Amino acid sequence: MGRPLDDGELVTRAQQGDVAAYEELVRMHQATAFRTAYLLAGSTADAEEAAHDAFLKAFHALRRFRRGTPFRPWLLAIVANEARNRRRSAGRRHALALRAAAEIRPGDAAPSPEAAVLSRERQDLVLAAVNRLSEEHRLVVACRYFLDLSEAETASVLGIRTGTVKSRLSRALEHLREEVPGA
Amino acid sequence: MTELESELRNLASAIDFPEPPDIASNIQVGGPGPRQAAWGRRIALAVAIGGIAIGAGFAVPQARSAILRIFGVGAVKIEFVDRLPETQPVTRLRLGAPIDPADAPFLLLQSRLLGDPDGVFRRGDVISLLYGTPERVRLLVTEIADSDFTPEVGKKLASMGTHVEFVPIRGSVGPGVWIEGRPHAVRLPGGPARLATNTLIWTHGPITLRLEGAESLQEAVAIAESLG
Numbered sequence: 001m002g003r004p005l006d007d008g009e010l011v012t013r014a015q016q017g018d019v020a021a022y023e024e025l026v027r028m029h030q031a032t033a034f035r036t037a038y039l040l041a042g043s044t045a046d047a048e049e050a051a052h053d054a055f056l057k058a059f060h061a062l063r064r065f066r067r068g069t070p071f072r073p074w075l076l077a078i079v080a081n082e083a084r085n086r087r088r089s090a091g092r093r094h095a096l097a098l099r100a101a102a103e104i105r106p107g108d109a110a111p112s113p114e115a116a117v118l119s120r121e122r123q124d125l126v127l128a129a130v131n132r133l134s135e136e137h138r139l140v141v142a143c144r145y146f147l148d149l150s151e152a153e154t155a156s157v158l159g160i161r162t163g164t165v166k167s168r169l170s171r172a173l174e175h176l177r178e179e180v181p182g183a
Numbered sequence: 184m185t186e187l188e189s190e191l192r193n194l195a196s197a198i199d200f201p202e203p204p205d206i207a208s209n210i211q212v213g214g215p216g217p218r219q220a221a222w223g224r225r226i227a228l229a230v231a232i233g234g235i236a237i238g239a240g241f242a243v244p245q246a247r248s249a250i251l252r253i254f255g256v257g258a259v260k261i262e263f264v265d266r267l268p269e270t271q272p273v274t275r276l277r278l279g280a281p282i283d284p285a286d287a288p289f290l291l292l293q294s295r296l297l298g299d300p301d302g303v304f305r306r307g308d309v310i311s312l313l314y315g316t317p318e319r320v321r322l323l324v325t326e327i328a329d330s331d332f333t334p335e336v337g338k339k340l341a342s343m344g345t346h347v348e349f350v351p352i353r354g355s356v357g358p359g360v361w362i363e364g365r366p367h368a369v370r371l372p373g374g375p376a377r378l379a380t381n382t383l384i385w386t387h388g389p390i391t392l393r394l395e396g397a398e399s400l401q402e403a404v405a406i407a408e409s410l411g
Contacts, residue, residue, distance in 0.1 A: 027207040034203035044201045099199040145191035
């Protein structure tokens with residue numbers, strides 16, 4: 001079995017008309033694309049549509065994609081644009097508040113009941129503080145820590161420079177330290 | 184990384200993100216195969232969805248109808264339908280008003296292989312380069328000054344028994360679509376549906392082109408690649 005192709009190789013093949021290569025790119029990035037769209041659009045249905053249409057637009061725009069540059073920031077910029085358009089069309093002024101899942105997900109290590117309660121309380125506390133941040137600070141925190149995007153990807157998604165990502169993140173963390181005891 | 188940053192990273196797995204949809208499966212049919220065969224299967228899927236959409240009065244969710252767009256070529260949308268729309272026998276092609284090529288609303292692409300057309304016609308933003316006469320068409324090149332898909336611009340309706348294949352074309356934005364076999368119906372803006380024979384559809388920069396009447400795929404591709 002050969003090694004899996006990386007983004008660059010798949011993009012090159014897709015640009016030559018290899019649809020299977022593009023499908024592989026979609027498969028590799030669909031979860032991140034959807035979550036990014038969810039964060040910005042504020043609804044599951046809009047996020048699904050935004051991610052879906054972004055992949056279609058990216059496919060059509062592949063010829064304009066510069067080979068040798070990273071694919072994911074480019075894709076996520078298209079996703080973010082689609083998501084923002086949907087949010088605007090829907091008249092939603094605020095991005096959604098993040099929530100912790102109600103139950104422990106399968107595969108999570110099972111803590112003791114006391115630890116679970118404490119851990120859950122702490123999670124809720126941190127998340128509540130994140131949700132109280134201004135939208136620009138909340139989004140930069142969510143992109144970097146919840147979606148695990150790089151600074152460059154975060155910059156693409158938010159349409160700002162990487163230097164601005166750094167400064168916003170720094171200020172957001174300062175606010176969180178003030179809000180969350182022991183942070 | 185500070186403790187707060189670690190805490191935020193750990194929190195990621197607890198965030199209640201909805202389950203991501205399987206977008207890849209929506210645009211995937213069958214397993215891996217030769218490139219052209221894979222494109223062929225895809226168009227069959229897209230046109231099948233188109234058929235359902237027609238049957239259901241276009242009551243399809245937005246996300247599903249978007250699937251059609253990826254299989255549109257430039258300004259042309261391709262659908263498979265259970266039944267072709269009614270078409271009248273055509274004894275003379277109605278292509279719009281004859282114009283001087285210099286009066287076209289955009290710079291026309293011309294074929295080095297075909298030379299000057301026998302007539303140039305305009306209907307809205309659709310320009311037809313006719314080789315032969317409206318009564319006896321040898322070849323017809325249609326140019327549409329928009330490669331962004333809009334369902335109203337043009338529509339090809341293909342019936343079962345029509346072979347649809349994606350083909351690479353040098354200079355085209357993405358692959359072109361070759362339609363041959365049983366006649367299919369074509370409807371351009373402002374005109375009735377009519378039956379059409381072998382057709383190649385592709386894009387060249389911002390222009391969508393269709394070539395009707397080539398005898399073979401090889402000939403069609405050679406003509407397509409000669410346009411500039």
